[in-house]
Amino acid sequence: MAKDADEADEFGVLRSKRNATRYQILVQIAERQPAVNQQEIADAIGVTSQAVSDYLRDLSEEGYVNKHGRGRYEVTKEGVDWLISQTDELRTFVRHVSEDVIGQVEIETAIATTDIAEGETVSLSMQNGVLRAVSGGTGSATAVAVTGASAGADVGITNFDGVVDYELGTVTILSVPQVQKGGSSVVVREQLADMATSHDLVAVAGAEGLAAVNAANLDPDIRFGSASAVHEAATKGLDVLLVAATDVLSPHTDKLREGNISYEVVDTAEE
Known part of the structure; x- marks a missing residue:
């Protein structure tokens, strides 16, 4: 075991500038071995070439690095184990910062x-x-x-x-048949216009849906990305009337079910 293993445990990468530099040098050696250019390592971590040379000598004496001639080094099993232990500490610290610190602000x-x-x-x-x-x-x-x-x-x-106290919105879906089955022409315009007055937003999906809304002299609030937009509006407490062609209903109802949003499908086609 390396002679300063106890120190490594007590003063990890986050607590010791020396160990932080050792850690960076070992990582650089592992990336470059066996041919190691000390000046490249010095440039990469922001220390002098002489400092790298001194650290390499110490790391070799401690059993973390094997030297195989001039400019040829290799990280030993002990060196790898030490890198892993310090990396685990860094990972734990990053998780703490991410979840416990940043999450709180x-x-x-x-x-x-x-x-x-x-x-x-x-x-x-x-x-x-x-x-x-x-x-x-x-x-x-x-x-x-x-x-x-x-x-x-x-x-x-x-x-x-x-907790912000509010109720989720609901979605009423007016199903418009595809054009080969009559499309917007079979929708009761007065009923559509009346339904719109009891909702916060009107959304359309499919050409038949847009045509039905236009025929009822309504200006839709949502035309594009309606599946996500309707879901988002309902999660913010808004009631939405979705006028949709039957062939594009599934993506909308799937999205609403995933978000536990209450919805009702209504067929207002004339007999």
């Missing part, structure tokens, strides 16, 4: 309902499919503003606490 964006000062506690709500923040921490869900904002502007928020 996640920043979202909301629309300010009132003027908000940086550092102020805000209450959150979902209105018309948009996350909104109001000054004060009296709501069921709160956060801390990381930017200042005037009413109506976007504001960055973090340190979330509680």
Whole structure:
């Protein structure tokens, strides 16, 4: 076993500049062996060639590196084991930073309902499919503003606490037959127009769906990427009327089922 194995355990790569340099040099040797150019290693890790030479001598004495003549080195099994142990430590640290540190300072964006000062506690709500923040921490869900904002502007928020209280939207799907079966001409226009008034958004999918909406003098809110857009709108609490040709229904219903969004398929074709 290498003579400073105890030191390696006590002062890992993250705690010892010396071990951090040793780690980088061993990695460079492993990548370049057996022909090792000390100057290339020095340039790669930002130390002098003399420093690399000194470290190589120590690594060889400690049993982490074998020297096979001038400029020829090879990482030993002990050296590989030490690299693995230090890499495991780095991996654990990165996971901690990613999950426990960065995850705690996640920043979202909301629309300010009132003027908000940086550092102020805000209450959150979902209105018309948009996350909104109001000054004060009296709501069921709160956060801390990381930017200042005037009413109506976007504001960055973090340190979330509680749950934004709102209900998922629902989706009503008006099934329009394909053109060879009558297409939009068999849709009851008045019924379609009436259904639109009780929904927050109107989406279309397929040419027959677009034609039916046009015939009812409606202006669709969603025309492209409707499967994802309808799902997203419903998750934000909006009720959506989807007017879709029968041959394009499946991608939409599959997406809604995956997201546990409630939907109903309605057939309004005339008898």
